[in-house]
Amino acid sequence: MRNPFKNIGPGALVAAAFIGPGTVTVCTLAGIQFGFSLLWAMTLSIIATIILQETASRIGLVSQKGLSQVLRDELPAGILRKSVLGLVLAAIVVGNAAYEGGNISGGVLGLQALGSTGILEVAGYAINGYSLLIGAIAFILLYIGNYKVLEKVFLLLVILMSLSFVITAILTGPQLLMVLKGALIPQFPDGSILMIVALVGTTVVPxxxxxxASLVNQKWKDRSELSAAKKDTIVAVILGGLVSMSVIIAAAAITGQEVDGASGLAQSLEPLYGSAARYCIGLGLFAAGITSAITAPLAAAYVAQGCLNLGGDLKSRNFRLVWMLVLVLGVGVATFGIKPIEIIQFAQVANGILLPVIAGILIWLANRSTLLGNYQNSKLKNIISVCILIVTLILGARAILSVFGLL
Structure with a gap:
């Protein structure tokens, strides 16, 4: 009780990672187009994410290895191991590099919603100063290479993000019974299927x-601490889900209007609920952008470290080179307005394939007595996990078909 934050672990980083600008945009569009009726999709997403993240964290804590290193050790040598590790590298390292520009741009939109555009004229070129600022903050925090520092910073940013979006939702004065109905009773309004898939897909992130799995063994070293890790995961994912729901609830206040995303939501809410709504959305979007701008390079570095068997820690040269590459590419894309469409499409296809593959491998790993011993999945967890695997297959197929314009 003296230190209520003592048992807070990597859950804060995980929650911050899945509430990025893309999540905020999808939730905004869901609220505007369908009101409260798709809140249940977020409830489903929260349950699926808790199951998958708890499995990954359990594997990471028991093995004291990152998930990519576990895959390298557990998969049989040969074409299968090379194929899976190659897919993981392509989807996450290349994918996160492609998406990093969007993460930073999301943070920039949040700052712009507060007032200034942040555009600088340098040698006849228009440069976005905010993207450089966000990139610099991310660089400093990652270069420090201290897990405890990252944990505390992310806890503060998650609190800021949570308060910003929850206060915005409260300002709109939603009807509580309607919110509960939307969150607990599945509804399928006309034209909502793709949006439901998008809501789940933006929360269940490979x-x-x-x-x-990599961060949990930075925080905890003993199997007796599995209970603390599980509680950390459940609390963080539920909190992240509530933030996403808050965005949907806030956006539902302006149903019927043409709004293209979170920055448009801030502008639309201001005339109805005052400048407080605009500032809250702006701060929330900034926090969502900067947290994702840090976690994406961090995840890419952990994945490369395990897949390529690089060794080292947060301060090792190879680890730093990977996240620096991802971060620099993202800052360049956001600063100069470059749109690497082909790379993003490739990343979407790779992630679409990776999600069900990793979900299936997680179920396999979670049932290996040689890896987890007495901490294997129960029968109930396996049944729920298989249901989630089916959902990930649908999500993966949707992502691939949408890239090729078939949806």
């Missing part, structure tokens, strides 16, 4: 599984 790179978070690798990030969690």
């Amino acid at each position: 790179y978070n599984l690798f990030l969690h």
